[in-house]
Amino acid sequence: MAYEKSVASTTTTLDPSVIKVLRNTYALLAMTLAFSAIMCGVAMAINAPYMGLWTLLPFFICLWMVEKNKNSSAGLIWVFALTGWMGFTLGPIISFYLATSGTEPVITALGGTALIFLACSGYVLVTRKELSFMGGFLMVGILMAFVAAIANFFLQIQGLALALSCIFLLISSGVIMWQTSAIIHGGERNYISATVTLYVMIYNVFTSLLHLLGMSND
Known part of the structure; x- marks a missing residue:
């Protein structure tokens, strides 16, 4: 009986409000x-320099403005400001x-990022897993990894950098699953917030894969 109930719950059509949030989130994500x-x-065309930790200041300003304006049309402007800046710093x-290292690690990282995103979000969409219990663990984990990454910017320990790339890859994949689950189960109804979360995690997955592949080639 419990098994039949579980199967029924995973095959039930999504609520229209959920479908709307998913549609708006994925549409905005594609545009960003x-x-x-x-x-x-x-950035690549003008040969923009790497700015190191200075890239974080505009990032946090834009992130704060997104959160402040997420319930208004101004939030969309700040979403594009945030993602545009992150794209520029990626150049x-x-x-x-x-x-x-040539084009191979970049292309492989792009393909790997797309595969991981589709696999993580697709798994949750198909199984309808409720993953709210992961939220606290994932947030603490990504905060600790972020602090360690800033510290290693000064320490320059290659082994730690490799470990952090692996940690960011795993945690970011987990956050993609958690955020998708939150949309499905009603924990997230703001598509602007959902888009920013998914975008930042995709960015983390791509840069982590790129770092790992680059180190592998070296």
Whole structure:
């Protein structure tokens, strides 16, 4: 009986409000990824320098403005400001890997990122897993990894950098699943917040894969 109930719950049609949030989230996510790619191309074209930790200041300002305006149309402007900036800062990183390792790690990282996103979100959409219990663990984990990454920016420990890339890859994949589950089960009804979360995790997955592949080639 319990098994039949579980099967029935996973095959039930999604609520219209859930479908609306999913549709708006994925549509905005696609647009921000495209805009981010354009800004990345601009940075590469003008040979923009890598700015290190200074990239975090505009990031946090835009992130704060997104959160403040997420319930208004102004939130969309700040979403594109945030993702455009992140795309721009990705330009020098990709240029570095193209110059040192060629196109293979970049293309492989792009393909791997798409595969991981589709697998993580697809699994939750199909199984309808309720993953709210993962939220606290994932947030603490990504915060600790972020602090460790800032520390390693100064320490320059290659082994720690490798470990952090693996940790970011795993945690970001988990957050993609958690965020998708939150949309399905009513924990997230703001598509702007959902888009930003998914975008940042996709960015983390891509840069982590790129780092791991670049180190492998070295």
